[in-house]
Amino acid sequence: MRSSLYFRARISFVLPIVLLLLTACFARERGPRVEVQCPFPPSPVTIGKSKVVVYELHVTNFDTVPVTLKRIEIFADQKSSEPLVTFENDQLSAAMIRVGSAMVMSSGSNGGTRDTRMIDPGGRNVVFVWIELGMSQTVPALLRHRIIFSSMPTDAPRDATLEDFEVPVRQDPVPMLSPPFNGGIWLAGDGPANDSNHRRSIFAIDGQIYLPERFAVDWIKVGTNGDSRHDGTTKNENWWGWGEPVLAVAEGEITEVVDEFPDNTPRVLPPVTLDNIAGNHIILRIAKDLFVTYAHLQRGGIKVRAGDHVHRGDVLALLGNSGNTTGPHLHMQVTDRNSVLQSEGLPFMFADFTYLGPGSDYPEKQVSLPWVNSISPGNAVLKFEPVKH
Secondary structure (H helix, E strand, C coil): CHHHHHHHHHHHHHHHHHHHHHHHHCCCCCCCCEEEECCCCCEEEEECCEEEEEEEEEEEECCCCCEEEEEEEEECCCCCCCCCEEEEHHHHHHCEEECCCCCCCCCCCCCCCCCCCEECCCCEEEEEEEEEEECCCCCCCEEEEEEEEEECCCCCCEEEEEEEEEEECCCCCCCEECCCCCCEEEEEECCCCCCCCCCCCCEEECCEEECCCCCCEEEEECCCCCCCECCCCCCHHHECCCCCEEECCCCEEEEEEECCCCCCCCCCCCCCCCCCCCCEEEEEEEECCEEEEEEEECCCCCCCCCCCEECCCCEEEEECCCCCCCCCCEEEEEECCCCCCCCCEECCEEEEEEEEEEHHHCCCCCCCEEEEEECCCCCEEEEECCCCC
8 A cells, every 4th residue: 555655646746847848848939840851952053144043942731731831031151141032922922833733833922823832731832942143143052041931720820930941052063065056046945944844844753753854945946037937837847947957065975865756747746655755865974963865856867876975066866856845846954864854954054155035025126145154044045156166
């Protein structure tokens, strides 16, 4: 009996201690119940007179109620007190997609569709970050984020902040490429821009996600009539770029060649699979972890084989209309692995070209500006000079 009383007395003293410990543990706010990941480090590159830093944040909601991402403040380093840039309201909404909901942008926080800043319980949204810096600004080695969420309990919304989410910035040099053509005027279709289809294409393959088209370009030749076509649209021969020689943009080794798919009839898209999405294509390795993909090539027009060593300016193939395409063009991308889809897209630059303005303004409002050491902006018209041998 004495031992039983002693045991009960002992328990009565232990419980208050446990409660005190629990109170101490939960004195600090837990913060938002989310997971934030940056799957691939921010990549800086020059576009015209600006530098841009490009990356994605994947945000998963582990709460039992929806949360809304209200604001992202991005700082240049660990000590800065003023944000380098702030994203909120419609600007933030336009930079986000909801995974599994057609992977499209919303019309904005005040638009008619559901705001993409709202993340459902168990849901994941992706923020496509695009930071523009002046040419005189130094690209930070590290970016620090303050991310503010609003939860939606039954009584009233409450803000929660994720402090000091840090992401290192890639320091690798951006490769300088030669044009993939021997001169001419070209539209950089769906080229580098934060809202382009390439920029927003995320591929989930074999249990992992990839964004190989982060900086990809669909090169479409523009003819003397200011259009991509002449004498109709029903034949591949009606397109100015059809059969254009495609050149090596740098010295390297051919690592993959596929030349088996028929060229499509323009405006007719065949069933697309992971195997035929790039159509006839070549992958060129130009450095240890740098690969250039040339896709949608003309069947029978490929001039190289796997294992060949090529030099800058060598003819590799002819521009075609095979794979996931409705008109002749060259899809070109630079990635970190020898794979069209299971790789991460990397930036690149051209030493010089003439910027002729947005495709929507060409040729009525054509400009003529020399650009150097720059990537091509999205949906812009460029003029490349003939390759000098």
